[in-house]
Amino acid sequence: MQPKTIGKRSVDLAMTLLLLLLMARQITGETAHEWLGAGMFALWVAHHALNASWHRRLFRGRYTPFRVCQLVVNLLLLLAMVGTMVSGVVLSQTVFAFLPISGGRSWAQPLHILASFWGLVLMALHLGLHWGAILGQVRRQSELPARPAARWVWRLLGLAVAGYGGYAFWYHQLPLYLSAQAHFVFFDAAQPAVGFFLDYLAILGLFVWLAHYGGKGLQALARRKRPPEPAPWEKKRQSR
Structure with a gap:
């Protein structure tokens, strides 16, 4: 694996x-x-720097439904990240306390919750739309044969994670945060920290799963609508 890819x-x-x-x-x-929020901002900048080629290709090539979906998710994720960072700076009492900011908590608190939870969902969707490429890279590096039985085991495992993620999505009341109906975050103090992290990991898995298979559906639809390639002798006839 190349150093840039590792990075x-x-x-x-x-x-x-x-x-x-x-x-x-x-x-x-x-x-x-x-x-941690300041660290996320630094990593976000590094992510864009490492993927500068994506920005350069933005106005090149044909936009398939899958590529349009990727672009929309990326733009919404950008908005969510900016909203999270701006509201986080306004709410900060330690890291950015040196900035001459007074007031603003009345709008920054609900914006921070809304942008944070949409950032969670959109980051998972972003990851899911690239999941096929990531899996392909892992297979090439591991040099393991793609056995049908192993594929089905992984698919069933992914379905199980997505199913539990759906339960955790409702249990932790994410629909309220995503629809700006709550100004405070529900937290079950009786739940162990390990359970909390596993729940949110499953929520990530749910949206990765949805984006991965939704993206495959869009790609399959584009292939069906694409006109068939003409035969070599037809190409010669068209060029005359």
Whole structure:
């Protein structure tokens, strides 16, 4: 694996871990939450720098339904990240306390919750739309044969994670946060920290699963609608 690819995957993994920790503010504490948020911002900048080629190709090539879906998710994720960071700076009492900001908590608190939970969902969708490429890379590096039985085991495992993620999605009341109906985050103090992180990991898995198979459906639809390639002799006839 090339060094740049290793750097990309390392940053992506670090962002995923930080995202889970950021959702656990009641466990990590307010000060750690702010520093983790600052770290997420640094990783987000690094992610864009490492994927600068995507920005350069933005206005090139044909936009298939799958590519349009990727673009929409990326733009919404950008908005969610900006909303999270701006509201986080306004709410900060430690890391950005030196900034001359007064007031603003009345709008920053609900915006921070709304943008944070949409950021969680959109980051999982973003990851899911690239999941096929990630799995292909892992297979090439591991050089393991793609056995049909192993594929079905992984598919069933993914379905189980998505199913539990759906339960955790409702249990932790994410529909309320995603629809801006709650200004405070529900936290079950009786639940062990390990259970909390597993629940949110399953929620991530749910949206990765949805995006992965939804993306495969869009790609299959585009292949069906694409006109068939003309035969070589037809190409010669058209060129005359």
